Amino acid sequence: MEEALLITRLRNGSYSAFNTLYRMYAKRLYAYCLQFTKSAEESCDIVQETFVKLWENRNKLQDCPSIRPLLFAIAKNDLINAYKRRINSPAYEDYVCFQDALKDEDTHLHIEYQxxxxxxxxxxxxxxxxxxxxxxxxxxxxxxNKEIATQTGLSEQTVKNQLSIGLKKLRELITEFISLALPLLLVN
Known part of the structure; x- marks a missing residue:
């Protein structure tokens, strides 16, 4: 069945069209998410969240030949949110892996991530x-924190306080950016 017709049927509330689109894209989305999360469970969750958002916003879908760009944009946004939640984690290796994996992605996604x-x-x-x-x-x-204190001449407690306050502000600023960018992703 032509994908544009499936999108029209989905917009009208067709469960079978939704299931067909799920079967068409779930594995691709899972592989895409797994590149970044390195977690099968988290990748499954993001795929499920992506399709839930698609279903909940089906009446806003535009006429288009393919739903792929929208699905991958939603998944990408969920991946960014997952990394935003991890910003307080000392395991910033994931951040580096995420950045390296994006180098292999198509130019459009790389530009958005940049x-x-x-x-x-x-x-x-x-x-x-x-x-x-x-x-x-x-x-x-x-x-x-101890190494930072030695390098900067600050006390270890000051380093801890500056890090805590700075990360809190950073999360707020990033959340503000995400909330401004999400409506633009859903419109396109």
Whole structure:
């Protein structure tokens, strides 16, 4: 069946059209998500969330020849949200793997991800100089609080406080960016 017809039927509430689209794209979305999450369980969750969002927003679908770009945009946004939740994790190796995996993706997704990274950099730039330095040393150079204290001349407790406050502000700024970008993704 032609995909454009499936999209029209889905918009009208057809469960069979939804199931057909699920069978067409679930495995591809899973493989895409697995590249970044390295977790079968998390990838399954993101695929399920993607299709739930598709179903919940089916009446907003535009006439288009393929649903693929929308599905992958929703999944990408869920991946970004998953990484945003992990920003407080010292295991920033995932961040590096995520960035490296994106280099292999098509140009469009890479550009969108680069825009996200630019916004993260802008958000870091809005922090105090001390918070910027502590976050960069902690999250990008993987230094411990003690190592950061030695390198910066701050007390270990000050480093801990600056890191905590800075990460909280950073999460708020990134959340603000995501909330501004999501409606644009759903419209396209």
């Amino acid at each position: 825009e996200f990274l630019d916004n993260v950099e802008k958000a870091i730039g809005k922090l105090s100089p001390s918070q910027q330095k502590v976050i960069r040393l902690s999250r990008f150079q993987n230094l411990s």
